[in-house]
Amino acid sequence: MTSTAGPDRDHTVISGMAVEAPGGIDTLGSYWSALVNSRELISPFPRDRDWRIEELLSLGNIEGWGQVSDAGGFLERIADFDPSFFGISQREALGSDPQQRVGLRVAWRALENAGVNPGTLDGADAGCYIGASPMEYGPRLSQVNEHSGFRTVGAGQLGVAGRISHALGLTGPSMCVDSACASSLTALHLAVSAVRNGECEWAVAGAVCVMSSPMAFYEFAKNGALAPDGHCRAYSDDAAGTLWGEGAVALLIEPESRARRLGHPIYGRVLASYTNHNGKGRPILVPRADAQEKLVRRTVQLAGIDPACIGMIEGHGTATRAGDVAELTALQNTYGTASGDPVLGSVKSNVGHAQAAAGMLGLAKLLLAGRHGEIPPTLYADNPTTRVDWNRSSLRLATTVEPWKPTDGVRYGAVSSFGAGGANAHAVIAIPPHEENDHF
Numbered sequence: 282m283t284s285t286a287g288p289d290r291d292h293t294v295i296s297g298m299a300v301e302a303p304g305g306i307d308t309l310g311s312y313w314s315a316l317v318n319s320r321e322l323i324s325p326f327p328r329d330r331d332w333r334i335e336e337l338l339s340l341g342n343i344e345g346w347g348q349v350s351d352a353g354g355f356l357e358r359i360a361d362f363d364p365s366f367f368g369i370s371q372r373e374a375l376g377s378d379p380q381q382r383v384g385l386r387v388a389w390r391a392l393e394n395a396g397v398n399p400g401t402l403d404g405a406d407a408g409c410y411i412g413a414s415p416m417e418y419g420p421r422l423s424q425v426n427e428h429s430g431f432r433t434v435g436a437g438q439l440g441v442a443g444r445i446s447h448a449l450g451l452t453g454p455s456m457c458v459d460s461a462c463a464s465s466l467t468a469l470h471l472a473v474s475a476v477r478n479g480e481c482e483w484a485v486a487g488a489v490c491v492m493s494s495p496m497a498f499y500e501f502a503k504n505g506a507l508a509p510d511g512h513c514r515a516y517s518d519d520a521a522g523t524l525w526g527e528g529a530v531a532l533l534i535e536p537e538s539r540a541r542r543l544g545h546p547i548y549g550r551v552l553a554s555y556t557n558h559n560g561k562g563r564p565i566l567v568p569r570a571d572a573q574e575k576l577v578r579r580t581v582q583l584a585g586i587d588p589a590c591i592g593m594i595e596g597h598g599t600a601t602r603a604g605d606v607a608e609l610t611a612l613q614n615t616y617g618t619a620s621g622d623p624v625l626g627s628v629k630s631n632v633g634h635a636q637a638a639a640g641m642l643g644l645a646k647l648l649l650a651g652r653h654g655e656i657p658p659t660l661y662a663d664n665p666t667t668r669v670d671w672n673r674s675s676l677r678l679a680t681t682v683e684p685w686k687p688t689d690g691v692r693y694g695a696v697s698s699f700g701a702g703g704a705n706a707h708a709v710i711a712i713p714p715h716e717e718n719d720h721f
Contacts, residue, residue, distance in 0.1 A: 598627025
């Protein structure tokens with residue numbers, strides 16, 4: 282196994298990271314501990330969001346609807362926010378989607394994690410690319426209420442990236458990316474491309490999902506694609522549907538030369554990222570193995586590595602039967618036919634499907650696994666689906682904690698995310714040995 286990703290190339294790297302995940306997790310250490318110890322971070326529906334819980338739980342009694350379990354992966358502190366710290370009034374903060382507030386928190390901490398003082402960045406030539414989808418926060422904009430006047434920016438995902446750029450004083454490109462569940466890695470792709478092309482000196486890339494409304498549970502209950510037992514059994518023979526979750530991740534993206542000059546930690550080099558679409562021919566919600574296979578092949582080609590180098594794959598793994606089979610087929614036809622030993626998993630088995638933030642939570646898992654040199658297990662993977670032939674390729678599931686062996690001192694991994702609208706995204710990451718002055 283060899284890599285042709287030249288050592289003299291000034292790679293674009295991830296040099297700061299912060300995370301918020303279900304189970305009260307808001308540090309990288311607690312996130313890693315939950316993953317390596319096989320914790321399932323699922324809890325009952327929040328009772329403080331004015332959701333019609335009884336109606337939700339009775340949807341299965343309606344003909345043509347699936348059962349909804351009282352379960353999901355929910356953030357615990359979405360209302361904890363100090364608006365004055367970010368230069369926002371209390372009234373404006375109340376009128377702003379909590380995805381904006383959580384996004385601000387994780388972006389600030391990601392910069393601190395890199396050793397950057399976020400309060401000194403006013404005027405910086407830096408971009409901001411955040412994946413997020415609308416979550417029906419607050420009253421309709423066409424109603425007269427006490428929040429009127431603050432909803433233009435505060436409503437929906439519109440202002441997530443703008444809030445971060447404004448609060449930090451960043452003057453580079455700033456945009457919110459919505460390609461459904463592919464939003465995370467699409468945001469990463471755009472941020473890395475902007476830095477490589479000189480559109481900005483560095484960038485914040487991230488994603489956030491906070492469910493102000495239970496609309497996703499209604500939609501997938503009607504489609505019969507929700508897990509009736511409240512568990513996201515990715516790639517399992519017992520998989521019967523997905524389970525919604527929440528989360529947020531922010532990353533600092535910059536050239537490796539800049540990171541090393543400033544003493545920032547190097548979590549990983551983004552060797553390549555790529556996005557595509559399923560095209561037409563099947564219903565828009567149905568995943569396409571052929572499109573995913575093309576996506577993987579193109580990303581590996583751009584990365585300039587032997588696909589046999591890939592040791593860990595953080596997959597999409599929604600635990601829907603059509604989705605898992607399409608993804609496994611594409612991975613078997615690409616990484617699984619190389620001469621390596623690729624180990625597959627999905628963090629959705631721990632935290633649920635965090636929608637626009639799902640890919641970033643998976644990427645954070647991959648980066649921490651590379652830093653620790655261990656691959657965490659995927660829950661329920663000890664009973665792999667029988668809808669694919671596992672013997673036809675070298676691809677296998679991560680059922681226990683196992684060592685992640687490097688290739689020439691570097692660990693190579695891949696991460697995927699696929700959107701309900703047909704968008705797909707994939708990234709290949711190289712994780713170099715960490716140095717003693719690195720911190721996380």
